[in-house]
Amino acid sequence: MKTPATPSAVTRATPDGVPGPRTAPKASGAAAPDGGRPARRISRHLPLSPWLFAAPGLLVVGAFSLYPFFSTLVTDRRTLVPGTFVGLDNFQELLHDEMFWIGLRNSTLYVLGVVPALVILPLLLAMLVQRHIPGITFFRSAFYTPVVASIVVVGLIWVWMLDDRGLINSLLEAVGIGKVGFLSDQWLLLLSAMTVTVWKGLGYYMIIYLAALANVPRELHEAASVDGAGAVRRFFTVTVPAVRSTMVLVAALASVSAFKVFSEVYLMAGPSGGPAGEDTTLVMLVQRVGTGLTGRVGYASAISVVIFVVTVGLMLLVLRADRKEDA
Numbered sequence: 001m002k003t004p005a006t007p008s009a010v011t012r013a014t015p016d017g018v019p020g021p022r023t024a025p026k027a028s029g030a031a032a033p034d035g036g037r038p039a040r041r042i043s044r045h046l047p048l049s050p051w052l053f054a055a056p057g058l059l060v061v062g063a064f065s066l067y068p069f070f071s072t073l074v075t076d077r078r079t080l081v082p083g084t085f086v087g088l089d090n091f092q093e094l095l096h097d098e099m100f101w102i103g104l105r106n107s108t109l110y111v112l113g114v115v116p117a118l119v120i121l122p123l124l125l126a127m128l129v130q131r132h133i134p135g136i137t138f139f140r141s142a143f144y145t146p147v148v149a150s151i152v153v154v155g156l157i158w159v160w161m162l163d164d165r166g167l168i169n170s171l172l173e174a175v176g177i178g179k180v181g182f183l184s185d186q187w188l189l190l191l192s193a194m195t196v197t198v199w200k201g202l203g204y205y206m207i208i209y210l211a212a213l214a215n216v217p218r219e220l221h222e223a224a225s226v227d228g229a230g231a232v233r234r235f236f237t238v239t240v241p242a243v244r245s246t247m248v249l250v251a252a253l254a255s256v257s258a259f260k261v262f263s264e265v266y267l268m269a270g271p272s273g274g275p276a277g278e279d280t281t282l283v284m285l286v287q288r289v290g291t292g293l294t295g296r297v298g299y300a301s302a303i304s305v306v307i308f309v310v311t312v313g314l315m316l317l318v319l320r321a322d323r324k325e326d327a
Contacts, residue, residue: 076298100285102277122202123247213239255311259314260283273288282307
């Protein structure tokens with residue numbers, strides 16, 4: 001008598017006709033490997049719980065950050081006065097504002113004058129203080145002291161030194177050169193402010209270069225010396241390629257900081273921005289236009305957007321130049 005086949009076993013035939021091993025059919029409601037409940041399909045729809053948790057924070061950011069930012073760009077808002085919608089008129093006014101172009105010119109010149117000095121001089125200074133000689137710790141601390149000093153204190157010290165009756169002009173008169181209008185001439189005043197920025201930033205970027213130089217293998221310098229390379233050649237063939245990524249970082253940081261300069265020029269040129277306002281920078285223009293009881297907040301916001309776009313463009317330009325060199 002034949003035993004009826006059970007549904008739990010199925011016989012499969014191989015290509016040569018020999019019956020193969022029996023396999024159990026898969027159950028539609030198979031239990032999970034751990035003996036728990038049957039596995040369920042993962043829903044493709046995202047749950048709302050994360051958005052509900054993030055909703056209060058998003059509402060606060062939107063109400064107190066995003067909405068005021070975009071509303072000030074398209075409104076002619078003044079301090080303590082309700083604003084009116086003007087669209088892009090604030091940006092169109094920038095194109096016809098002479099002070100805006102003066103500020104853009106001075107900020108651009110500031111970047112061109114400060115960034116090369118802050119990229120090269122701190123590297124040379126770091127190579128100088130990197131050597132282990134007696135008393136080098138004192139010089140490292142001395143070079144870093146201007147970084148921790150207040151910019152207001154530093155600016156006032158330089159103003160007293162560069163004044164018509166200051167220390168530098170007194171020394172120039174003593175040697176027969178005569179007084180120099182460091183704070184009264186348009187271009188000398190801007191150059192003096194650049195000098196203060198470079199002097200104050202040397203120690204900060206020196207520390208960054210010291211960290212990079214510590215990772216340069218000494219064997220590379222020794223091999224170059226064996227090949228007959230002098231100090232200058234080792235600098236350009238060993239040191240500069242080894243710290244090139246750090247130089248790009250310093251250039252990006254210095255570019256953004258120089259384009260947003262305010263304190264140095266404000267302290268040395270005064271609120272008016274020097275003779276006839278010819279030394280005004282963009283950040284000084286934002287402070288002058290957007291503050292006070294009659295400050296034009298909307299117009300100042302439009303200038304701030306220009307500063308933001310230019311600074312981001314400077315960083316992208318520096319990074320793009322670094323990628324081209326890598327290629």
